[in-house]
Amino acid sequence: MLITQLRNATLLLEFVSQGHPVGLLVDPMLAPRGSLPALRYLGVGRQRNPIVELPDGSDQCLQRVTHALITHCQRGHFDHLDRWGKRFLRERQIPVLCMPRDAAYLAQRGLQVQALAGPGRQPWALGGHVTPIPCVHGTGWVGRFMEHGHGYLLELPGEPSIYLAGDTVMTPTVRDCLAHLQPDVAVLPAGGARFDVGAEILMDAADMAEAAQLAHGTLVVNHLQALDHCPTTRASVRALGQQGGWAHRLWVPEDGEAREFWRADVVNFAMNNIAADA
Template identity: 55%
Template sequence: MKIHQLRNATIIVEIGFNRILIDPMLSPKNALPPLRVFGARQRNPLVELPGSAATALESVTHCLITHCQKGHFDHLDRVAKKWLRDRQIPVISTPHDACHLSQRGLNVQPLPERHEQPSPFLGGQIRTVRCTHGRGLIGRLMEHGVGYLIEAPGEPSLYLSGDTVLTPLVREFVAHHRPQVCVVPAGGARFDMGGDIIMGIDEVIEFTRLAPGTVVANHLEALSHCPVTRSALALAAREAGVESRLHVPIDGEELRLPVSDNEQKQCSLPECAI
């Protein structure tokens, strides 16, 4: 398995012959509106896509969307919709998002409305788990979406958490399914009111302690409402003693993950993960 970090939550996961694009935000720098009203009103995204993005995107065979309504352009923007529509890439989503995506001309393949129940996917299986995209009043205004657990023959199990804070449900899901690789949002995003709407440093460190295998942190340094930096997260991981299992890739970086429990035991993660 390979995970190619493009920008923010947009990654490409290589599983066998398949290349799965996750939550594509493909707009150029500053093409999207600010996400905060007060203070510095920076337009988004803050950075361009890496130079490797164009070539990597040409290999995409499928797309997964965790959530896309209520203005969540950082997980599916207008440029990405056109890109997917022009190529008629199969787009896997929840039934909740399927109608929204179909109305925009995308080639949607919705999953059954059964959280945590497996469905066939690329020779293996996939299941969803609910996200909590913020608590309290701000949480009631958000589109919460789902995370995905992908299990494919000969590959490590992969949990894509989606945009969520660390909840009892997420804890229980990880404890029960014990995914070998997890991708979590780490930017500590927040608006002008309310608390964090995704994990920040403390919750990512806690999640890494709970998870049995490798954790990949993204959703960093690309949006104006995400204050966590890669350097701050890496420092916290070292201080917590989890730096060997928590990877913080830069945009454009490609991670190669172990393909089995035996390989994971035989190699040092810092050496074999890149």
């Protein structure tokens, strides 16, 4: 499995299913720098979004897209599906996987929707199984205005299991997924996002420390340094990993960076064979 971080929560997940290459584009925000509204209105940190361009090589990555997966998209959440992303999916007739709640919304925008069955572990079109994991995208009065959406645990034949958290704070449901389902790879949003008033609406660096205690696999941290209301930096997350002794299980990718992941039993089998041959 190859994971390429594009920007913010947008990433490309590549694997082989039933003998065919799959390029799964997650939450495409493809807008040019500064072409979307600011998400803060007070203080010196206010900027139009996104605050960085897509990285070099993005066009080549997008050429490999065969499917898309949406965690949430309504109530103005352009940072997970903007108009450039919709146009890309529509023009290339990319099948879009989503929860039933979002199906009509996306279909009205001309997208080829393939809605999941709903909650619970289920087979899916790309092979293996998918389990939607509910998100809480902010609590208190702020949470009333947010689209909470779902993350997804993907269990693909021959690949490491991967949890794509979506936009969420740390919740009992997220803790249960990390501790009991034990994904091999967990992609978590640590931007610590917040508006001018109200509580945080995303995990932050400290939540990554808790996640590292709960899950034994690799933590991939994104939703960083792309939007004006996300103060957490890559450096702070990496420093926390070093301090906590879990840096060897942490990947905080730069935009455009890619890494390959293997299922643990495949790696162990290969290492045992190498040792035997030696």
